[in-house]
Amino acid sequence: MAVVFERPKALLDVPTHYCPGCTHGIIHRLVAEAIDTLGIEDKTVGVAPVGCAVMAYDYFACDMVEAAHGRAPAVATGLKRSLPDNVIFTYQGDGDLAAIGTAETVHSATRGENITVIFVNNAIYGMTGGQMAPTSLPGQVTQTTPYGRDVKTAGYPVRVCEMLSTLSGVAYAERVTVDTPAHVRQAKAAIQKAFQNQIDKKGFSIVEVVSSCPTNWGLTPNEALQWLRDNMLPYYPLGVYKDTTGGDK
Amino acid sequence: MKGNEALAEAAIRSGCRHFFGYPITPQTEVAAYMAKRMPKIGGTYLQAESEIAAINMVYGAASAGVRAMTSSSSPGISLKSEGISYIAGADLPCLIINVQRGGPGLGGIQPSQADYWQATRATGHGDFHVLVFAPSTIQEMVDLVGMAFEKADAYRMPAMILADGMLGQMMEPVSFPEEAAEVKTVAKPWATNGHEGKRAHNIVNSLYLKPDQLEKTIIDRFQRYETIKATEARAEEYLVEDAEIVLVAYGATARIVKSAVNTAREMGIRAGMIRPITLWPYPVKNIQKAAETAKHFLCVEMSMGQMVDDVRLAVNGKRPVDFFGHTGGVIPAPGEVLEKIKAIAGGAK
Numbered sequence: 001m002a003v004v005f006e007r008p009k010a011l012l013d014v015p016t017h018y019c020p021g022c023t024h025g026i027i028h029r030l031v032a033e034a035i036d037t038l039g040i041e042d043k044t045v046g047v048a049p050v051g052c053a054v055m056a057y058d059y060f061a062c063d064m065v066e067a068a069h070g071r072a073p074a075v076a077t078g079l080k081r082s083l084p085d086n087v088i089f090t091y092q093g094d095g096d097l098a099a100i101g102t103a104e105t106v107h108s109a110t111r112g113e114n115i116t117v118i119f120v121n122n123a124i125y126g127m128t129g130g131q132m133a134p135t136s137l138p139g140q141v142t143q144t145t146p147y148g149r150d151v152k153t154a155g156y157p158v159r160v161c162e163m164l165s166t167l168s169g170v171a172y173a174e175r176v177t178v179d180t181p182a183h184v185r186q187a188k189a190a191i192q193k194a195f196q197n198q199i200d201k202k203g204f205s206i207v208e209v210v211s212s213c214p215t216n217w218g219l220t221p222n223e224a225l226q227w228l229r230d231n232m233l234p235y236y237p238l239g240v241y242k243d244t245t246g247g248d249k
Numbered sequence: 250m251k252g253n254e255a256l257a258e259a260a261i262r263s264g265c266r267h268f269f270g271y272p273i274t275p276q277t278e279v280a281a282y283m284a285k286r287m288p289k290i291g292g293t294y295l296q297a298e299s300e301i302a303a304i305n306m307v308y309g310a311a312s313a314g315v316r317a318m319t320s321s322s323s324p325g326i327s328l329k330s331e332g333i334s335y336i337a338g339a340d341l342p343c344l345i346i347n348v349q350r351g352g353p354g355l356g357g358i359q360p361s362q363a364d365y366w367q368a369t370r371a372t373g374h375g376d377f378h379v380l381v382f383a384p385s386t387i388q389e390m391v392d393l394v395g396m397a398f399e400k401a402d403a404y405r406m407p408a409m410i411l412a413d414g415m416l417g418q419m420m421e422p423v424s425f426p427e428e429a430a431e432v433k434t435v436a437k438p439w440a441t442n443g444h445e446g447k448r449a450h451n452i453v454n455s456l457y458l459k460p461d462q463l464e465k466t467i468i469d470r471f472q473r474y475e476t477i478k479a480t481e482a483r484a485e486e487y488l489v490e491d492a493e494i495v496l497v498a499y500g501a502t503a504r505i506v507k508s509a510v511n512t513a514r515e516m517g518i519r520a521g522m523i524r525p526i527t528l529w530p531y532p533v534k535n536i537q538k539a540a541e542t543a544k545h546f547l548c549v550e551m552s553m554g555q556m557v558d559d560v561r562l563a564v565n566g567k568r569p570v571d572f573f574g575h576t577g578g579v580i581p582a583p584g585e586v587l588e589k590i591k592a593i594a595g596g597a598k
Binding site for chain 1 (some may be wrong): 267269293295297298299301302303305306307308309310311312313314315317331332335339380441442443445449452453454455456514583
């Protein structure tokens with residue numbers, strides 16, 4: 001019998017620590033599928049962040065490096081400059097990429113480092129238990145914004161793809177989500193393209209995945225996806241923000 | 250050749266092709282030299298957005314298995330301390346240069362040795378050490394850079410050259426070893442450079458959520474440190490054998506102390522000097538041996554007295570240990586050191 005569906009080889013057959021309904025599982029799978037499709041597991045090195053995906057190094061079958069909080073793009077830069085023919089990706093959350101690691105994100109982008117960045121934006125600090133993230137929405141209640149994020153004191157959420165798309169070093173920036181099968185397929189194509197760009201030496205590619213956190217949002221998985229559609233997508237519109245790679249490959 | 254440039258050239262001749270830095274006085278010539286040389290030899294010079302990014306680039310390059318380094322001066326080393334802790338926690342080799350200036354805070358830009366505690370006690374959070382080498386001549390800067398890379402590889406840990414603004418900025422004749430056809434490196438089967446389908450995936454990591462596991466990795470590391478303490482401590486002894494007063498000084502200060510010791514000898518005072526070349530591991534045995542015959546120790550530093558702690562630990566109350574120093578970029582004069590020696594000698598009578 002033909003096998004029509006199986007675990008991607010680049011994803012190890014181990015239980016993950018993610019909460020039920022968390023979309024990290026889908027995004028891990030999409031990254032692994034891209035690695036399998038492009039046949040690059042043997043020369044790929046992933047960089048895990050600090051945050052919910054901190055233990056991604058135990059889940060991906062390629063070589064993995066665990067970085068300090070926010071430093072993944074700098075670590076990936078060191079790897080890529082040492083291994084220019086290997087494929088280097090980072091997998092980072094919103095606190096990691098858009099708060100403590102903003103400098104590393106912006107400067108690896110503006111240098112045009114030929115790396116792939118997978119950015120999971122769920123508008124909250126998950127691992128530490130639900131504090132305000134740089135991408136938490138105005139009015140969003142978190143452990144550290146118990147009365148809702150007040151933009152007068154806590155400022156506004158950061159739109160990463162929009163910001164990075166102004167930088168000449170960025171080859172490709174797209175925002176996707178994984179709330180429906182159709183969106184998952186779009187996300188898969190975007191992630192694969194972000195890896196293909198690196199193989200083709202096109203430069204810095206980032207895919208922002210608007211994601212859900214049922215546990216810290218205090219919602220069921222389904223409610224969380226609906227909250228994502230109702231609240232996050234209006235503030236973080238999906239789409240290609242920059243693409244200088246000359247079309248799909 | 251200028252000290253900072255000699256450090257850079259020595260690193261290149263030791264096979265380093267990956268330099269990540271950030272400008273700061275008084276070490277900037279290291280970066281400038283690398284920026285000129287690296288593109289010509291197929292290496293990487295990268296000016297990072299911060300010291301934090303630079304040390305994390307070193308972390309990434311070291312993970313890939315190449316010889317990587319960064320260089321900075323005191324305030325910059327504080328920023329790098331996060332990354333140094335991660336590098337130590339992940340058992341990665343690399344070289345860090347600290348051309349010390351005055352602190353704390355922005356401090357000043359003149360020579361200082363006030364980062365001794367930082368280098369030997371707390372280069373970052375957690376239980377760990379880095380190998381610390383303290384050259385006192387430009388030639389020794391060259392020689393110790395090669396040794397630092399070798400030892401870092403051998404023991405899978407960060408190594409530091411702890412110099413100061415005087416050594417970085419001064420010029421002296423220097424001879425480089427012939428550029429070896431093959432650089433002595435060790436196999437790095439742990440490197441994350443793509444498994445090529447030939448092995449399970451490698452992981453470079455410092456996270457251990459289970460306390461037992463974390464404790465075990467630290468205890469294993471400290472067992473390695475015991476070997477290092479037993480075999481890698483280095484010091485120069487100068488006229489120590491019959492010395493009644495033993496001065497202890499490292500780096501640029503040792504040059505000043507040596508001239509004070511010479512003058513004291515001319516005056517009939519039996520002075521000598523121990524110059525630690527490794528600050529971690531500390532040359533405890535040299536001090537202990539001297540404590541059997543000498544009557545008095547005098548530690549001289551460009552700080553308020555930091556290394557003197559290690560001298561006192563080694564002497565262990567057996568003899569008096571005095572301290573003399575200047576800080577903030579003020580350099581002790583040989584005459585001042587001599588007065589201190591004379592005072593001790595006079596008191597001894």
